[in-house]
Amino acid sequence: xTTRDDCLALDAGDPLADLRQLFALPDGVIYLDGNSLGAxxxxxxxxxxxxxxxxxxxxxxxxxxxxxxxxxxERLGDKLAPLIGARAGEVVITDTTSINLFKVLSAALRIxxxxxxxxxxxxxxxxxxxxxxxxxxxxxxxxxRGYRLRLVDDPEQLPAAxxxxxxxxxxxxxxxxxxxxxxxxxxxxxxxxxxxxxxxxLAHSAGALPLDLHAADADYAIGxxxxxxxxxxxxxxxxxxxxxxxxxxxxxxxxxxxHSRQFAMEPRYQPGEGITRFLCGTQPITxxxxxxxxxxxxxxxxxxxxxxxxxxxADLFIELVESRCERFGLTLVTPREHARRGSHVSFEHxxxxxxxxxxxxxxxxxxxxxxxxxxxxxxxxxxxxVEVWDAVQALLEILQSEAWKEPRYQVxxxxx
Amino acid sequence: xTTRDDCLALDAGDPLADLRQLFALPDGVIYLDGNSLGAxxxxxxxxxxxxxxxxxxxxxxxxxxxxxxxxxxERLGDKLAPLIGARAGEVVITDTTSINLFKVLSAALRIxxxxxxxxxxxxxxxxxxxxxxxxxxxxxxxxxRGYRLRLVDDPEQLPAAxxxxxxxxxxxxxxxxxxxxxxxxxxxxxxxxxxxxxxxxLAHSAGALPLDLHAADADYAIGxxxxxxxxxxxxxxxxxxxxxxxxxxxxxxxxxxxHSRQFAMEPRYQPGEGITRFLCGTQPITxxxxxxxxxxxxxxxxxxxxxxxxxxxADLFIELVESRCERFGLTLVTPREHARRGSHVSFEHxxxxxxxxxxxxxxxxxxxxxxxxxxxxxxxxxxxxVEVWDAVQALLEILQSEAWKEPRYQVxxxxx
Numbered sequence: 001x002t003t004r005d006d007c008l009a010l011d012a013g014d015p016l017a018d019l020r021q022l023f024a025l026p027d028g029v030i031y032l033d034g035n036s037l038g039a040x041x042x043x044x045x046x047x048x049x050x051x052x053x054x055x056x057x058x059x060x061x062x063x064x065x066x067x068x069x070x071x072x073x074e075r076l077g078d079k080l081a082p083l084i085g086a087r088a089g090e091v092v093i094t095d096t097t098s099i100n101l102f103k104v105l106s107a108a109l110r111i112x113x114x115x116x117x118x119x120x121x122x123x124x125x126x127x128x129x130x131x132x133x134x135x136x137x138x139x140x141x142x143x144x145r146g147y148r149l150r151l152v153d154d155p156e157q158l159p160a161a162x163x164x165x166x167x168x169x170x171x172x173x174x175x176x177x178x179x180x181x182x183x184x185x186x187x188x189x190x191x192x193x194x195x196x197x198x199x200x201x202l203a204h205s206a207g208a209l210p211l212d213l214h215a216a217d218a219d220y221a222i223g224x225x226x227x228x229x230x231x232x233x234x235x236x237x238x239x240x241x242x243x244x245x246x247x248x249x250x251x252x253x254x255x256x257x258x259h260s261r262q263f264a265m266e267p268r269y270q271p272g273e274g275i276t277r278f279l280c281g282t283q284p285i286t287x288x289x290x291x292x293x294x295x296x297x298x299x300x301x302x303x304x305x306x307x308x309x310x311x312x313x314a315d316l317f318i319e320l321v322e323s324r325c326e327r328f329g330l331t332l333v334t335p336r337e338h339a340r341r342g343s344h345v346s347f348e349h350x351x352x353x354x355x356x357x358x359x360x361x362x363x364x365x366x367x368x369x370x371x372x373x374x375x376x377x378x379x380x381x382x383x384x385x386v387e388v389w390d391a392v393q394a395l396l397e398i399l400q401s402e403a404w405k406e407p408r409y410q411v412x413x414x415x416x
Numbered sequence: 417x418t419t420r421d422d423c424l425a426l427d428a429g430d431p432l433a434d435l436r437q438l439f440a441l442p443d444g445v446i447y448l449d450g451n452s453l454g455a456x457x458x459x460x461x462x463x464x465x466x467x468x469x470x471x472x473x474x475x476x477x478x479x480x481x482x483x484x485x486x487x488x489x490e491r492l493g494d495k496l497a498p499l500i501g502a503r504a505g506e507v508v509i510t511d512t513t514s515i516n517l518f519k520v521l522s523a524a525l526r527i528x529x530x531x532x533x534x535x536x537x538x539x540x541x542x543x544x545x546x547x548x549x550x551x552x553x554x555x556x557x558x559x560x561r562g563y564r565l566r567l568v569d570d571p572e573q574l575p576a577a578x579x580x581x582x583x584x585x586x587x588x589x590x591x592x593x594x595x596x597x598x599x600x601x602x603x604x605x606x607x608x609x610x611x612x613x614x615x616x617x618l619a620h621s622a623g624a625l626p627l628d629l630h631a632a633d634a635d636y637a638i639g640x641x642x643x644x645x646x647x648x649x650x651x652x653x654x655x656x657x658x659x660x661x662x663x664x665x666x667x668x669x670x671x672x673x674x675h676s677r678q679f680a681m682e683p684r685y686q687p688g689e690g691i692t693r694f695l696c697g698t699q700p701i702t703x704x705x706x707x708x709x710x711x712x713x714x715x716x717x718x719x720x721x722x723x724x725x726x727x728x729x730a731d732l733f734i735e736l737v738e739s740r741c742e743r744f745g746l747t748l749v750t751p752r753e754h755a756r757r758g759s760h761v762s763f764e765h766x767x768x769x770x771x772x773x774x775x776x777x778x779x780x781x782x783x784x785x786x787x788x789x790x791x792x793x794x795x796x797x798x799x800x801x802v803e804v805w806d807a808v809q810a811l812l813e814i815l816q817s818e819a820w821k822e823p824r825y826q827v828x829x830x831x832x
Contacts, residue, residue: 024469039473049461051649098671252518254553267543267567269549269554284702288703370680
C-alpha cells in the first residue's frame with residue numbers, strides 16, 4: 001500500500017515539479033479546486049499592474065493600438081489553439097462560455113435550417129452543465145420555430161437519441177459533476193453519420209488533457225479560461241469553429257468588433273473574416289490580458305505529460321480514499337477507466353456538503369455539487385503527490401471524528 | 417476675449433478642481449478623450465493588486481463568497497443607480513453594451529409580441545452608434561418574424577417615424593458623433609403615446625450629465641462604464657429595466673447567473689428576481705471590480721455640478737476654436753444649445769483625421785470619427801480650463817503651420 005513517503009518520492013521524481021513555482025499558492029492550503037478556479041500564476045500581479053498603471057493610466061486610449069488591446073482576442077486565441085488541437089487564426093478569446101454557446105448554437109441551427117429544415121432537435125445530457133441547457137432553452141424559446149431539447153440521462157443513451165430529427169448535439173467533453181469523458185472522435189462520428197452538427201464544451205477538458213478538435217472533426221467548440229487554463233476569476237471564454245463552416249456561419253450577436261471594417265462606422269453589419277465574426281462588444285481588457293499569464297505556462301510542457309501526471313494523481317487519490325476511508329460510505333462516481341475520465345474525481349456521500357465544508361476549514365479545498373457530490377480537481381501544473389496523501393488524511397480524520405456533524409458545516413451558503 | 421490667464425483664474429475658482437488629484441494622468445498630456453476611455457482613478461492600481469494577489473491568489477475559489485464576487489454585479493449596480501436616476505436593486509453591471517442591448521431589445525419585442533403582435537418596426541437613427549444597429553440587425557435576422565429597422569437621418573424626423581407599426585424606439589441619449597442630446601422625457605412620451613417601448617443607450621451621457629430614468633418614464637436603459645464612469649478599458653456594461661416591466665420580461669441569454677437558484681444546478685431555467693434575470697455567464701471579476709474605483713469618485717460631488725463645469729469647458733472650447741481658428745475651415749457639428757448637447761464637442765474638417773493625429777503627437781488627445789469629425793470630450797472630473805486653452809493653442813499651431821500635411825499623420829491606422 002502506498003505510504004506518505006512513497007508520495008514524497010513521487011514528487012521528488014516528478015519531471016513537472018518545477019512548474020509549481022510559477023504559481024502563487026497560499027500557505028496551509030491544499031488546492032484541489034483548479035477545475036473550478038485555477039490558481040494564480042505569479043506573473044499575474046505584475047501583468048495586472050502593467051495593464052492598469054501603464055497601459056490604461058499612461059497609454060490611455062492610445063493603448064488600443066500601442067498595447068494592441070484590439071488584437072488580444074485573436075492573439076491569445078492563437079496561444080490557446082495548440083492546447084485544443086486548433087490552428088492559429090481559428091480561436092478568439094471573448095465574452096463568456098454561455099454567450100459563446102449562444103453564438104455557435106445559433107450558427108449551427110441556421111446552417112441546418114438552410115440544409116435540413118426538418119431537423120428540430122437539440123440533443124444533450126440532463127447532467128450537462130446547467131448554463132449550457134439554459135442557453136439552449138432560451139434560444140429555442142426565442143426562435144419559436146419548433147426546436148426542442150432532447151436530454152439523455154446517460155451517455156450510453158446517446159446513440160439512440162441522435163437521429164434524423166437531430167439538428168445539433170451539444171455536449172460537455174468532460175462532465176462537470178461525474179468527470180465522465182466522452183470519446184470526442186467517436187461521438188462526433190456518430191453525430192455526423194446522422195447528419196447533425198457537434199458542439200463541444202471544453203470547460204473541464206482544455207488544459208487538463210490532450211485535445212484535437214481537427215482530428216475529431218468537431219464542428220464547434222467553446223470553453224472557459226478560468227479553470228485548468230488559470231486565466232483568473234471569470235476571465236473571458238473562447239470559441240472555435242471548424243474552418244470548413246466559418247465562412248458560412250452567421251451569428252446573431254453581431255456587434256461592432258465582429259464587423260469587417262469596425263471603424264468605418266457603417267450603419268449596416270458586414271461580418272469580418274473567419275472567426276473574428278464571433279466577436280461582439282468591447283472586451284474587459286484587464287481580465288482578458290491576464291489570460292496570457294496562464295497560457296504562457298503551458299508552453300513549458302506538453303499536454304500528454306500533464307495528462308499522465310493528472311491520471312497518476314487521480315489514481316492515487318482513488319486508491320487512498322478507497323483503501324483508507326472504505327468504512328465511511330464514499331462511493332466513486334467518476335469512471336475508473338482512464339479513457340473515460342477527465343482530471344477531477346468525484347465521490348458521493350449523503351453528508352457530502354458538510355464534509356466538504358470541514359475539509360475547506362482544514363485547508364483542503366475541493367468543492368461540492370448537488371446532489372451529494374464531493375469533487376476534487378487534480379491540476380498537474382501545481383498539485384503534488386504528497387498533497388493527495390495529506391488531503392486523504394484530512395478526509396479520514398473528518399470521517400473518523402465525525403467532525404462534519406458540527407452545525408457550522410451544515411449551514412448551506414452559496415458555493416461555486 | 418478670453419485669455420490663458422482667464423482660464424487659470426477659472427481653474428483657481430473651480431470648486432471641483434480637487435477631484436483631479438483622484439486620477440493618474442500622464443505628464444505632458446491633455447486628455448480630451450474621456451468620452452471614449454475614461455482616465456484611471458489612482459485607486460485602481462491598488463484595487464487591481466488586491467483582487468489579483470489577495471482575492472484570487474490567496475482566497476482562490478472561496479472569494480466568490482468571502483470577497484463577494486457573486487454580488488458584484490448588483491452591488492456595483494447599486495452604486496451606479498443614483499447617477500442615472502435609478503434605484504437600488506434596479507441595475508446590474510455585466511457583459512457588454514452590445515450584449516445588454518440584445519437582452520433588452522429581445523425583452524421589449526417579446527412584450528410587444530404578446531400585447532401588440534402587429535408592431536414590427538424598430539425605430540432608430542442612422543447615426544446611432546453602429547454596434548446598436550448591428551445588434552438590432554442580428555436580432556431581426558434571427559427572429560425571422562418580419563421585424564425591420566426604420567432609421568431616421570435626423571432627430572427631427574422621429575415624430576413622423578414613430579407610429580402604430582412601431583414596437584420599439586432605440587436611441588442613444590447622446591449621439592457618439594455629433595454630441596446631440598435627446599430630450600429623454602419628451603421622446604419617451606412620444607414613444608409611449610404611440611404604444612411603443614423606449615430603449616435608451618446611455619454610453620455618452622451617464623457620468624456626464626444628470627439623468628433621471630424614472631422621471632423620464634423610460635422602459636429600458638443600457639450603457640458602458642469605461643467612458644465617463646472611468647471603469648477601465650472594456651469594463652463591463654450595465655442594464656436597467658423599469659420595475660413595472662421587470663417581472664414580465666424574458667430575455668434569451670438565460671445563463672446560470674440569472675437563475676433563481678443558481679447552485680441547485682437544475683436542468684430547467686427559472687429566472688431570478690427582478691433585474692438579476694439579466695445576468696448570464698460568469699463575469700470578468702478583475703475588470704468588474706475596478707468599476708468601483710470610478711463610481712466611488714462620483715460620491716464626492718453631484719451630477720449637476722459636473723454638468724455645469726462640463727458645459728463651461730465645452731463653451732470655452734467652442735468660443736476659442738471659433739475665435740482663434742476661424743480661418744481654417746472648422747465647422748461646429750455639435751448643437752450650441754446646452755439642452756441639446758452632451759459633454760463632447762465635435763468639429764468637422766476635411767483633414768480631420770490628420771489634424772487629430774498631429775494633436776495626439778503633441779500630447780492633445782482627442783479622437784477622430786468618420787467622416788471628417790474631430791471629437792473632443794470634456795470630463796469635468798479631471799479636465800482643467802487651462803487645458804482647453806492649451807489644446808486650442810496646439811490646434812491653432814497645427815493649422816497655421818499645416819503640420820497635418822506631414823505624411824505620418826495621413827497614414828490611416830485603426831482608431832477607437
